Amino acid sequence: MKKHYLFITLFVTGGSVMIIELIGTRVIAPVYGTGLFVWASLITVALTCLSIGYWMGGKIADKKPDFKMFYLIILAAGILIAPVSQVSQPVLRWSMNLGFRVGPLFSAYILFTVPMVLLGMVSPYAIRLAATELDVLGTTAGRLYAISTLGSFAGTILTGFVLIPSFGTRKILFMQSSVLILLWVGYYFVNRRYKHGFVQALFLFFPALCFSTNLFALMEPGDLRLIYKAESFYGQIKIIENGREREIYVDNMKQSSIDKNTYLPTVKVYYGFEMLPLFNRNGKDACLIGLAGANIPRRLWEYGIETDCVDIEPKMERIARKYFGFLDYFGKIHITDGRVFINKNKKKYDFVIVDVFTGDDIPFYLITEESFREIRAVLKEGGIIGINFIGEVYGKNSAGWKSVYKTLSAVFSHVRAYSFIKGAEVTDSTANVIFFASDSELLIPQDYRTYCRNPVSQRLIELLLECELDTGLEGGMVLTDDYAPVEFIRKDTARKIRQKKLVYAPEGYFLE
Numbered sequence: 001m002k003k004h005y006l007f008i009t010l011f012v013t014g015g016s017v018m019i020i021e022l023i024g025t026r027v028i029a030p031v032y033g034t035g036l037f038v039w040a041s042l043i044t045v046a047l048t049c050l051s052i053g054y055w056m057g058g059k060i061a062d063k064k065p066d067f068k069m070f071y072l073i074i075l076a077a078g079i080l081i082a083p084v085s086q087v088s089q090p091v092l093r094w095s096m097n098l099g100f101r102v103g104p105l106f107s108a109y110i111l112f113t114v115p116m117v118l119l120g121m122v123s124p125y126a127i128r129l130a131a132t133e134l135d136v137l138g139t140t141a142g143r144l145y146a147i148s149t150l151g152s153f154a155g156t157i158l159t160g161f162v163l164i165p166s167f168g169t170r171k172i173l174f175m176q177s178s179v180l181i182l183l184w185v186g187y188y189f190v191n192r193r194y195k196h197g198f199v200q201a202l203f204l205f206f207p208a209l210c211f212s213t214n215l216f217a218l219m220e221p222g223d224l225r226l227i228y229k230a231e232s233f234y235g236q237i238k239i240i241e242n243g244r245e246r247e248i249y250v251d252n253m254k255q256s257s258i259d260k261n262t263y264l265p266t267v268k269v270y271y272g273f274e275m276l277p278l279f280n281r282n283g284k285d286a287c288l289i290g291l292a293g294a295n296i297p298r299r300l301w302e303y304g305i306e307t308d309c310v311d312i313e314p315k316m317e318r319i320a321r322k323y324f325g326f327l328d329y330f331g332k333i334h335i336t337d338g339r340v341f342i343n344k345n346k347k348k349y350d351f352v353i354v355d356v357f358t359g360d361d362i363p364f365y366l367i368t369e370e371s372f373r374e375i376r377a378v379l380k381e382g383g384i385i386g387i388n389f390i391g392e393v394y395g396k397n398s399a400g401w402k403s404v405y406k407t408l409s410a411v412f413s414h415v416r417a418y419s420f421i422k423g424a425e426v427t428d429s430t431a432n433v434i435f436f437a438s439d440s441e442l443l444i445p446q447d448y449r450t451y452c453r454n455p456v457s458q459r460l461i462e463l464l465l466e467c468e469l470d471t472g473l474e475g476g477m478v479l480t481d482d483y484a485p486v487e488f489i490r491k492d493t494a495r496k497i498r499q500k501k502l503v504y505a506p507e508g509y510f511l512e
């Protein structure tokens with residue numbers, strides 16, 4: 001019985017390692033996003049801690065090959081996982097002083113080192129406990145590592161397909177803590193020490209519950225009101241009402257916003273895409289990659305343009321309809337990856353718009369030369385691609401938007417770029433850059449003001465036309481599927497964007 005319970009323990013702890021590694025990205029995401037540096041940091045921490053754990057576990061097992069000590073190690077891991085979500089806020093805030101490369105690595109070490117080292121100690125300790133004969137030691141070790149690896153496989157599937165879409169980070173950490181504590185309790189039941197196990201279980205579950213629930217969360221400040229919150233495959237989604245404004249956030253990065261009374265955009269960039277029907281007044285069909293607050297299909301509908309909206313996040317359709325006023329006659333919504341949709345779809349469009357760049361997290365494969373050629377193939381004659389990109393317009397960190405421009409120029413005959421920031425003397429030039437590219441000449445007619453659908457659109461388009469960017473400047477590179485180091489080109493920009501958001505965010509509110 002004890003041997004079989006050891007197998008169960010290895011399976012569960014193997015799964016725990018992967019659950020903690022995957023959920024670790026959700027803990028760090030509110031401050032650092034889910035980009036390359038965050039994933040590299042979590043993997044580095046996991047591998048380092050497991051290595052230390054393997055070494056320590058083997059040493060301790062040789063000195064004290066005892067089942068009681070073995071399960072005390074698992075108990076300690078369970079207890080130390082519980083408070084991670086509570087202590088993460090001050091740790092993450094402080095770690096920002098180290099920058100957006102070192103910060104996520106440092107915070108991951110602080111939050112996860114001890115529980116991961118303890119879990120790393122389990123496998124070598126279990127081998128020592130199970131090894132009774134030297135001539136079958138290899139078989140025993142192989143069997144136990146196979147069981148542990150199967151547990152890791154199960155933990156990965158469970159986390160990615162069930163836990164993250166269904167529960168919040170705090171609840172998942174509490175469940176993980178509870179499972180490990182239950183393994184320790186189960187050891188006493190297996191040894192028929194029922195009373196001892198039951199009493200200690202009650203004693204330990206209360207503090208774990210306190211750490212893992214929202215007992216210490218701050219109240220919503222001011223006029224801010226959280227009206228929707230959900231975990232998804234691609235981040236934590238929040239919808240916040242701020243006075244008359246309704247905003248959607250993914251991993252605490254603002255995606256879109258509207259005036260909840262008029263459903264008009266409260267972000268200038270979306271009015272800029274009304275230039276598309278000014279370039280081509282005969283256009284009737286559009287494809288939008290990146291739905292978010294459904295601002296673009298609403299703006300285009302005022303010009304009689306129907307939009308196929310593509311978003312990789314299944315929850316976005318319901319959000320767009322319920323909270324942002326998406327109506328059926330705006331167009332159809334397709335839940336799939338944008339590039340997959342472009343490659344599989346047979347329909348031709350007058351306009352294709354790519355609006356998936358939140359500022360700190362860039363899906364690079366949508367701005368490569370190969371991707372633009374695939375989009376070009378679904379454009380009608382005279383069709384136009386529009387892109388909403390966020391970057392620094394001027395200065396040493398402006399290579400991001402210049403790379404997008406150069407990549408578009410490698411595919412299309414005519415490319416124009418605009419931003420609402422004018423003049424290199426501005427203190428902070430981080431802004432949206434709107435690109436338009438086509439094989440036909442991009443000309444705005446003289447009477448465009450009479451064609452604009454409202455005074456706000458007219459004024460903002462006038463302003464945008466005054467701020468066309470000088471694309472003859474040096475810098476940037478052509479991005480390809482093989483080589484598109486977007487995270488490195490934009491690392492300083494991503495840091496600035498995150499810092500600005502966190503300065504704006506009330507303490508504890510967006511990190512909750």
